[in-house]
Amino acid sequence: MRAHGRGHGLRALSRWARCLAVAGLVAATAACSGPPPNPNPRAAVPLQTVPVDLQRYMGRWYVIANIPYFGERGNVGSYAEWSLRPDGRIDDAYVYRPERFDAPLKRMQFVDSVVAGSGGGEWRVRLFWPIYVSQLTLYVDPDYRVTLLGYPDKSLGWVFSRDPDMSDADYRAALGRFEAMGYDTSRFRRVPQFPSQLGQPGFQSPGDGN
Incomplete structure (x- = not known):
């Protein structure tokens, strides 16, 4: 014993x-x-979350664009799947293919907690105990088809959509919202969701990042 x-x-x-x-x-x-200095004149303005109907917010969201960082850099066909648990926490899966569309799907699983008083707009994401990060919902459209997520210091940001494709006009509108919030939108790169997008201008590549 x-x-x-x-x-x-x-x-x-x-x-x-x-x-x-x-x-x-x-x-x-x-x-x-670390990220370069943010040239946006509104860089120091704190981010504000929006209230979220958690039931409508659950499900699959495709990663249309992000500010590349080591955790997602070079991934293609990526999406998040959120599922509300009976205890009020959220099962958070990040699914992706590393670098190539013929690569096998990989999956990372997290557990998120909604911050009290945030109206569902701020989550604490448990990467692994005892490491947590904040995830801020900065915008969601009335039909819950597009959402923008951010990080408190504006070093990270994401454009999510219920559909894997997004028009250039809608993407520019999303970046316009980030610009108004004080983000350096030149750092965003689109995430390839289709093989035809690989290598296209403005899309993330395996070597792209901070």
């Missing part, structure tokens, strides 16, 4: 060490490759 307890303790310590290593890597990446 004593040996078994010691082995269990060593395995737990090993898991904790791996978590700390990943957290350290995230912190080091942010420190060494």
